[in-house]
Amino acid sequence: MADILKADAHLARDVPGERPIVDVAVGVLLQADGRFLLTSRPAGKVYAGYWEFPGGKLEAGESVEQALARELHEELGLDIDPADVQRWREQLVDYPHALVRLHFCKLFDWRGELQMREGQAFVWDTLPVQAAPVLPGRCRCSNGCRRSAAWLQADFKKYSLLRPSHKDFSINSI
Numbered sequence: 001m002a003d004i005l006k007a008d009a010h011l012a013r014d015v016p017g018e019r020p021i022v023d024v025a026v027g028v029l030l031q032a033d034g035r036f037l038l039t040s041r042p043a044g045k046v047y048a049g050y051w052e053f054p055g056g057k058l059e060a061g062e063s064v065e066q067a068l069a070r071e072l073h074e075e076l077g078l079d080i081d082p083a084d085v086q087r088w089r090e091q092l093v094d095y096p097h098a099l100v101r102l103h104f105c106k107l108f109d110w111r112g113e114l115q116m117r118e119g120q121a122f123v124w125d126t127l128p129v130q131a132a133p134v135l136p137g138r139c140r141c142s143n144g145c146r147r148s149a150a151w152l153q154a155d156f157k158k159y160s161l162l163r164p165s166h167k168d169f170s171i172n173s174i
């Protein structure tokens with residue numbers, strides 16, 4: 001059975017058990033010092049004000065890489081080459097509003113200056129994550145609600161293996 005993270009388990013689901021899976025491209029933009037970009041969800045969206053990795057839903061016919069390139073451009077004014085997108089992890093999350101499949105991707109290269117085109121806030125965060133609250137929020141699963149941060153922690157420990165050009169990166173700084 002697929003590993004599904006259930007967020008806000010105490011809240012009713014719109015259509016229990018019959019919901020389509022919504023694919024979402026999620027970008028983990030990593031700087032050489034290990035800091036990663038978090039943005040706040042704009043007013044008017046579900047979970048407004050929550051911190052998340054930038055990204056958004058795939059449109060019809062789009063690959064994860066194409067969707068991420070589009071979303072980063074639309075939301076943040078950043079340009080990337082889809083070929084630079086490194087697929088990382090996938091996670092199904094059962095929210096009250098939707099069942100989403102998050103395609104977490106790492107990015108080490110981008111162009112442009114950050115522009116908050118949807119009125120979001122941003123932070124280059126470190127581990128342990130300082131921004132709060134983060135998505136998925138108020139999760140009641142036994143794994144806790146900061147799974148992607150745990151993945152980051154695990155990966156940072158072997159960071160030099162993942163990113164040969166950043167061998168001088170110090171995990172003591174995170």
Ligand SMILES: Nc1nc2c([nH]c(=O)n2[C@@H]2O[C@H](COP(=O)(O)OP(=O)(O)OP(=O)(O)O)[C@@H](O)[C@H]2O)c(=O)[nH]1
Pocket residue numbers: 024025026045047052053054055056057058093095098100102135136
């Ligand atoms: N971008 C992003 N979405 C996430 C993360 N974690 C997470 O559960 N999600 C969920 O993935 C979905 C993304 O939807 P969205 O509303 O941000 O996407 P979008 O910009 O394409 O939406 P819209 O065009 O309908 O406004 C939401 O249900 C959101 O709660 C994350 O780290 N980043």
